[in-house]
Amino acid sequence: xxxxxxxxxxxxxxxxxxxxxxxxxxxxxxxxxxxxxxxxxxxxxxxxxxxxxxxxxxxxxxxxxxxxxxxxxxxxxxxxxxxxxxxxxxxxxxxxxxxxxxxxxxxxxxxxxxxxxxxxxxxxxx
Numbered sequence: 124x125x126x127x128x129x130x131x132x133x134x135x136x137x138x139x140x141x142x143x144x145x146x147x148x149x150x151x152x153x154x155x156x157x158x159x160x161x162x163x164x165x166x167x168x169x170x171x172x173x174x175x176x177x178x179x180x181x182x183x184x185x186x187x188x189x190x191x192x193x194x195x196x197x198x199x200x201x202x203x204x205x206x207x208x209x210x211x212x213x214x215x216x217x218x219x220x221x222x223x224x225x226x227x228x229x230x231x232x233x234x235x236x237x238x239x240x241x242x243x244x245x246x247x248x249x
Contacts, residue, residue, distance in 0.1 A: 125149045125221050125238050132217060132243030135209055143204040143243060145219030153177065153197040156222040156229045158236055159204050161215035161245075171217070172204060173229025182229045209247045216242040 131143040145157060158173035172193040173182040181193050190209075195202040202219060220236035222229070230236070 125152065125155055127219050127221060127238060127240035129217060129219050129240045129243040132245045134246045134248065137209060137211055137247055137249050139209050139247070140205070140207045141209065141245060143206070143217055143219075143245070145202040145204075145240060147200045147202075147221070149200070151224070152200040154224040155238075156226050157193075157195065157202045158220045158222070158229055159193060159202075159217060160220060160233060161213075161217045162242075163212075163215040166215075168218070168233055170231045170233070173231070174202060175228050180228060182231060184231070206245070209245075211247045211249045214245060214247050216244050218242045 126148040128146045135141055156176050159171040160168045161171050162168040172191055174193045174195050178195045190207050192205040219240045221238040223237050
């Protein structure tokens with residue numbers, strides 16, 4: 124089992140940048156593919172990015188591609204989400220999640236993730 128803690132959220136102006144971190148407990152962090160999701164008030168939780176266990180593959184929805192970048196440092200048990208050119212519609216609570224250890228690749232689908240962090244708020248002002 125893995126425990127996840129997000130950090131790095133905050134208030135930023137449109138056009139600005141933030142880097143979120145997802146820190147994991149446990150010695151087998153490299154065994155988990157990690158995803159990022161977000162949920163705005165009144166909306167469903169949506170996929171933002173994912174990364175394979177070794178960082179060799181990344182996944183983004185078309186709406187995010189080119190603005191956000193996911194990376195990981197397995198030695199530090201941490202996954203990062205670099206968010207650039209932020210827009211007010213990016214305002215949401217951002218969650219990181221881990222797939223089961225049997226899964227090598229990231230996934231676009233929320234149901235494929237077993238473990239979730241508590242989330243970090245990102246607010247983008249216009």
